[in-house]
Amino acid sequence: MVDAEELALLTxxxxxxxxxxxxxxxxxxxxxxxxxxxxxxLPGVALPLVFRLLGETGAQAPLLxxxxxxxxxxxxxxxxxxxxxxxxWVVWARSxxxxxxxxxxxPLRRAGHGEPLDPVALATGRRAVGWWxxxxxxxxxxxxRAHALDRVQFGRPIASLQAxxxxxxxTLVALDGAAAALAAAxxxxxxxxxxGALLAKAAAGQAALTAARHCQQxxxxxxxxxxxxxxxxxxxxxxLDGLLGSARELTREAxxxxxxxxxxxxxxxx
Amino acid sequence: xxxATGSAPFAAVPGVAAFRAGVRAWLDSHDLTPDxxxxxxxxxxxxxxxxxxxxxxxxxxxxxxxxxxxxxxPAVLRAVLGEEVASRDLAEPGIYSLIEVLxxxxxxxxxxxxxxxxxxxxxxxREQWCQGFSEPxxxxxxxxxxxxxxxxxxxxxxxxxxxxxSLAQYSARCVLLTRTAPGHGGITAFFVDMDTxxxxxxxxxxxxxxxxxxxxxxxxxxxxxxxxxxxxxEGWRLASDLLPYERSTCFWxxxxxxxxxLDRLVSAAAVDETGPDxxxxxxxxxxxxxxxxxxxxxxxxxxxxxxxxxxxxETSVDKIxxxxxxxxxxxxxxxxLPGAIELDNSPWRAEYLYSRAATIYGGTAEIQRNIIARRLxxxxxx
Numbered sequence: 121m122v123d124a125e126e127l128a129l130l131t132x133x134x135x136x137x138x139x140x141x142x143x144x145x146x147x148x149x150x151x152x153x154x155x156x157x158x159x160x161x162l163p164g165v166a167l168p169l170v171f172r173l174l175g176e177t178g179a180q181a182p183l184l185x186x187x188x189x190x191x192x193x194x195x196x197x198x199x200x201x202x203x204x205x206x207x208x209w210v211v212w213a214r215s216x217x218x219x220x221x222x223x224x225x226x227p228l229r230r231a232g233h234g235e236p237l238d239p240v241a242l243a244t245g246r247r248a249v250g251w252w253x254x255x256x257x258x259x260x261x262x263x264x265r266a267h268a269l270d271r272v273q274f275g276r277p278i279a280s281l282q283a284x285x286x287x288x289x290x291t292l293v294a295l296d297g298a299a300a301a302l303a304a305a306x307x308x309x310x311x312x313x314x315x316g317a318l319l320a321k322a323a324a325g326q327a328a329l330t331a332a333r334h335c336q337q338x339x340x341x342x343x344x345x346x347x348x349x350x351x352x353x354x355x356x357x358x359x360l361d362g363l364l365g366s367a368r369e370l371t372r373e374a375x376x377x378x379x380x381x382x383x384x385x386x387x388x389x390x
Numbered sequence: 391x392x393x394a395t396g397s398a399p400f401a402a403v404p405g406v407a408a409f410r411a412g413v414r415a416w417l418d419s420h421d422l423t424p425d426x427x428x429x430x431x432x433x434x435x436x437x438x439x440x441x442x443x444x445x446x447x448x449x450x451x452x453x454x455x456x457x458x459x460x461x462x463x464p465a466v467l468r469a470v471l472g473e474e475v476a477s478r479d480l481a482e483p484g485i486y487s488l489i490e491v492l493x494x495x496x497x498x499x500x501x502x503x504x505x506x507x508x509x510x511x512x513x514x515x516r517e518q519w520c521q522g523f524s525e526p527x528x529x530x531x532x533x534x535x536x537x538x539x540x541x542x543x544x545x546x547x548x549x550x551x552x553x554x555x556s557l558a559q560y561s562a563r564c565v566l567l568t569r570t571a572p573g574h575g576g577i578t579a580f581f582v583d584m585d586t587x588x589x590x591x592x593x594x595x596x597x598x599x600x601x602x603x604x605x606x607x608x609x610x611x612x613x614x615x616x617x618x619x620x621x622x623x624e625g626w627r628l629a630s631d632l633l634p635y636e637r638s639t640c641f642w643x644x645x646x647x648x649x650x651x652l653d654r655l656v657s658a659a660a661v662d663e664t665g666p667d668x669x670x671x672x673x674x675x676x677x678x679x680x681x682x683x684x685x686x687x688x689x690x691x692x693x694x695x696x697x698x699x700x701x702x703x704e705t706s707v708d709k710i711x712x713x714x715x716x717x718x719x720x721x722x723x724x725x726x727l728p729g730a731i732e733l734d735n736s737p738w739r740a741e742y743l744y745s746r747a748a749t750i751y752g753g754t755a756e757i758q759r760n761i762i763a764r765r766l767x768x769x770x771x772x
Contacts (some may be wrong), residue, residue, distance in 0.1 A: 280772050
C-alpha cells in the first residue's frame with residue numbers, strides 16, 4: 121500500500137518529470153524513476169496516476185506498450201501492435217521515428233495487422249487510455265476556465281455569461297462521471313472486469329470529446345490558433361478516443377451485450 | 391403511540407453484505423408484490439403496506455437512530471433496502487424515497503420528543519407526510535417564498551399557498567417552509583398537522599395522468615409554537631441540509647429502479663421479429679453507459695457520506711448525470727418500442743411522460759449548472 125504522503129510525493133515527482141520531458145526523453149526518465157516496478161507491483165496506483173498526469177501535463181510517452189505487455193505476463197520495454205477504431209491497427213513507436221497521427225507529437229502510425237490482444241491486457245489498456253483521456257479533458261477545462269475569467273467582452277468577463285458557464289458545467293459533469301466510471305472499473309464484481317473497463321473507456325472518450333467541443337467553443341478564435349495549447353489536447357483526445365476502441369464502438373458493444381443478456385449487468389454494489 | 395413491536399433480525403447491526411443477503415432472503419419468503427393496479431390510490435396503499443411489513447420485520451429500522459425507533463447503523467443500509475425494494479418493483483421509488491428527506495429533517499430539527507413520537511409513524515407506513523416548499527411564485531427562486539407565519543400568543547398563524555406538494559392529499563403531516571421575516575434568514579419551518587382547520591388540498595392534474603402533486607392552501611392555519619422545526623429563521627438551512635439525503639440515498643434508489651426499466655426494455659424489445667440492429671445496440675449501449683456512470687458516481691457519493699464527509703454542491707453533478715440518464719433511457723424506450731407510449735396504455739406511457747420532469751423537479755437542470763459554475767468551477771457571479 122501507498123499512504124497519502126507517499127502518493128502526494130509520487131504525484132509531484134511525476135508531474136515535474138512530465139513537465140520537463142516528453143516522448144523518448146520521458147520514456148527514459150520514467151524507466152529511471154522505476155516505472156516498470158511501479159507497474160508490476162502497484163498497478164492500481166500506477167495506472168490512474170501516470171496516465172491521468174500524461175493527460176493533464178500534455179506530455180506523451182509510449183508507456184501503453186508496457187501496460188499491455190505486463191498485463192499479458194511479458195517483459196516491458198517493447199512495442200505491441202494496438203487495435204484502433206474501425207478494425208485497424210497502429211504501432212506506438214519508442215525508437216524516435218515520427219508518426220502520421222493528427223496529433224503530430226505522437227509517434228503513432230498504422231500497422232498492417234496485429235495479434236488479437238489478451239482480454240485482460242486489453243481491459244487494462246483501456247483503463248489506462250481512459251485515465252489519459254480524463255486528464256486531457258481536465259487540461260482542456262482548465263484552459264477554457266482560465267480564458268473565460270480573463271476574456272472581457274461587452275465590458276465583463278465572458279465567465280459571467282450563462283451560456284458559457286453552462287458549457288463549462290456540462291464539461292465538468294462529463295469528466296466527473298467518467299472519473300467515477302474509471303475508478304469503479306478498478307473494482308467491479310469478479311468476472312466483469314472487461315465490461316467495466318469497456319464502459320470506463322467509453323465514458324472517458326465521450327467526456328474528452330465533450331470537453332473538446334465545449335472548451336474549443338469557449339476559447340473562441342484563440343483556441344483555433346496553433347499558438348494556444350488547446351489544439352494539442354483536442355488532437356490528443358481525438359487520437360486516444362480511437363485507440364483500443366472508440367467511445368462510439370464501445371458503447372455499441374455494451375449495448376450488444378445488454379441485449380444478448382436480456383438484462384443490464386450492475387457491475388458495482390454498495 | 392410508540393414504535394411497533396418488531397424485533398431486530400440481527401443481534402447487532404450487520405455489515406452491508408449481510409444486511410443485503412438478509413433482506414433478499416426475507417423478501418424471497420414474504421410476497422409483497424403489488425396487485426397490478428397503477429392508480430395513485432393503489433400505489434400509496436402499496437407503499438404503506440411495504441413500509442409496514444418492512445418495519446414490523448425490522449428491516450426499515452436499520453440506518454435510523456434508536457431515538458426515533460431505529461436500530462442504528464449507517465445510512466447506507468437504507469440505500470441497500472431501497473435498492474431491493476426498487477429492484478423488485480415493490481413500491482414506486484419516488485414516493486418510497488420521500489422518507490429520506492422527511493425523517494432526517496425531523497431528527498435534526500424537531501424537538502427530540504416530537505421526533506421520537508412522530509418519525510416511527512412515518513417509517514412504519516402508518517402515515518404519509520409531505521413537504522411544503524415550492525409556491526406558485528417561488529420555484530427555482532425558493533428563497534423568495536411568501537407563505538407567511540405570524541406569531542399569535544404561543545402559536546403561529548400561517549397564510550399562503552404551496553404547490554408541487556407530493557402526496558399532500560394522503561398526508562397526515564407537512565414539513566412547511568414559511569416566511570417570518572425578510573430574506574434568506576427569514577424563513578422558518580414548521581411541522582403541521584394536515585387536518586388543522588384552514589388547510590385545503592387540491593390535487594394537480596399533470597400530463598402523465600398520476601395526480602401525485604397537489605396545491606395546498608393555508609388560510610389562517612394555527613400552528614402551535616412547539617411545532618417549529620429549529621429556530622426562527624433556520625428554514626433555509628433546513629432546506630439546504632436535505633440535499634445530502636436527497637442526492638445520495640434517494641438517487642441510489644432511483645438508479646436501481648431505472649436499471650430495472652432498462653432490463654424490462656431489452657426483454658420487451660427482444661421479441662421484435664426484426665431483431666436488434668446497430669442503431670438499437672448503440673441506443674441501448676448509450677442508455678446503459680449513462681446509467682452505469684450515474685451508479686458509479688452515486689456510489690462515490692455514498693462512500694463520502696459514509697466517511698462522514700459533508701455533501702455539498704458537488705451533488706449537483708450527480709443530479710445532472712441522473713436526470714440525463716433517465717431521459718435518455720425513456721427516449722430509447724420510445725424508439726425501441728414504437729407506439730408503446732403513443733398507442734398502447736402500458737406503464738411505459740406514464741413513465742415516459744414522468745421522465746420529462748426529471749430536468750425540472752428537485753432543482754432544474756439550469757439551476758444545477760448555475761451551482762456547478764459558481765461553486766465548483768469558481769467562475770464568479772453571473
